[in-house]
Amino acid sequence: MPLIFQNNWSHGYTLTPNFSFDTPMPSTDTPVLLLPVVLPEIYDVSPKLVEKGSRVNITIHGQNFKKNSTFCHFSSQQKPIPAVVKSHAVAVCAFDGSFVHPGSISLSLSLNRLRPSITAAAFFVLLDCPTITSIYPRRGPLDGNTTVHIAGTGFVDNQALYCHFDGLPKVLARRLTSTMVQCLTPPSRSGRDSVLRVSIDSSIYSSNSIQFVYQDMPQLASMSPSYGSVEGGTMVVLNGRWLNVSEDVVMCAFGSIRVDTQIGNSTNVIVASPPSAVGIGDVTVKCTLNGELITPAKFSFHYLLTPYLSRIAPQMGLVSSSTKILVDGIGFSEKYPMSCHFGNESSPAIVLSSFQLECIAPPYSLGIVNISVTLSGASVGNSSVAFEYIGT
Numbered sequence: 414m415p416l417i418f419q420n421n422w423s424h425g426y427t428l429t430p431n432f433s434f435d436t437p438m439p440s441t442d443t444p445v446l447l448l449p450v451v452l453p454e455i456y457d458v459s460p461k462l463v464e465k466g467s468r469v470n471i472t473i474h475g476q477n478f479k480k481n482s483t484f485c486h487f488s489s490q491q492k493p494i495p496a497v498v499k500s501h502a503v504a505v506c507a508f509d510g511s512f513v514h515p516g517s518i519s520l521s522l523s524l525n526r527l528r529p530s531i532t533a534a535a536f537f538v539l540l541d542c543p544t545i546t547s548i549y550p551r552r553g554p555l556d557g558n559t560t561v562h563i564a565g566t567g568f569v570d571n572q573a574l575y576c577h578f579d580g581l582p583k584v585l586a587r588r589l590t591s592t593m594v595q596c597l598t599p600p601s602r603s604g605r606d607s608v609l610r611v612s613i614d615s616s617i618y619s620s621n622s623i624q625f626v627y628q629d630m631p632q633l634a635s636m637s638p639s640y641g642s643v644e645g646g647t648m649v650v651l652n653g654r655w656l657n658v659s660e661d662v663v664m665c666a667f668g669s670i671r672v673d674t675q676i677g678n679s680t681n682v683i684v685a686s687p688p689s690a691v692g693i694g695d696v697t698v699k700c701t702l703n704g705e706l707i708t709p710a711k712f713s714f715h716y717l718l719t720p721y722l723s724r725i726a727p728q729m730g731l732v733s734s735s736t737k738i739l740v741d742g743i744g745f746s747e748k749y750p751m752s753c754h755f756g757n758e759s760s761p762a763i764v765l766s767s768f769q770l771e772c773i774a775p776p777y778s779l780g781i782v783n784i785s786v787t788l789s790g791a792s793v794g795n796s797s798v799a800f801e802y803i804g805t
Contacts, residue, residue, distance in 0.1 A: 550703030
């Protein structure tokens with residue numbers, strides 16, 4: 414039944430419990446018939462995350478939406494805009510985020526541009542899209558589970574972050590700071606390059622992408638020699654495979670001491686052993702590529718005393734024939750091979766004890782040469798004794 418009000422209002426709005434009126438009452442002595450105005454209500458909006466600078470349609474679900482008379486009010490702009498009403502329960506508002514600062518944006522609806530309904534308000538968030546500046550490591554095995562650290566900007570808190578390796582299921586990212594996240598790579602069957610992006614709740618994607626390479630990781634399986642002098646300087650060759658698949662440098666360490674490496678080819682790495690930090694004994698050798706360990710768990714190098722010569726007998730030999738020489742000294746290893754050096758010539762040493770070994774002096778040119786003894790693979794030692802080659 415219509416409600417009838419007498420003239421006791423002057424150009425105002427008439428309100429009764431549970432109703433709201435948006436029509437001014439004229440000043441007249443005759444009774445005025447006013448019908449209640451049903452205001453729009455908002456239940457939900459989507460999307461709830463909007464990229465800064467974008468233009469999007471905000472879809473609104475609710476009730477009491479009227480065509481040609483429902484207007485959208487954004488907190489980021491002064492003037493209302495007409496809503497596109499699809500039905501009494503669905504409407505669309507066009508939002509332009511080109512010149513709006515990131516943050517929470519409120520959206521209200523009204524009828525005929527008049528007071529927005531308090532019950533017809535909702536919020537969405539305007540965010541800068543993330544960017545990626547670098548990742549580490551850039552490669553990983555096909556079976557996944559590589560922890561990738563991603564540096565960039567726009568990694569917001571209080572929102573879910575995801576890593577997207579194209580063609581593979583998304584994985585949840587862990588936010589470390591606003592400029593760093595990490596995620597575990599999913600398995601890949603293709604073994605190809607994968608384009609990596611980061612998203613905020615799978616709604617706002619990073620403005621750029623970066624390549625992550627799926628491939629079998631390089632491996633080092635053997636080392637020769639596996640021993641050397643405590644003074645260092647032994648040239649050690651580490652053998653493996655797939656060492657040339659990466660632009661990154663293989664990093665190696667003997668115990669706590671890092672050493673420079675040189676890639677010989679796709680199957681070996683060459684390093685010079687550093688001086689021992691522990692004296693005589695074993696140290697673990699570890700090599701990494703892109704932060705991933707590529708050496709076996711039990712990979713060790715044994716440090717030995719540096720051989721020292723005190724005297725030889727005889728002290729001379731013929732230039733045209735081989736001469737057997739007994740060498741006295743200390744630090745001779747009965748377990749690891751040793752070598753005798755005559756000038757630029759070398760020959761294997763026969764170790765008789767830790768204090769004596771036997772060398773064969775090869776034919777050589779006339780004159781005096783220095784004899785030194787080293788562990789095989791080591792550079793010529795500093796300790797030497799003179800040996801003279803004489804004519805027949």
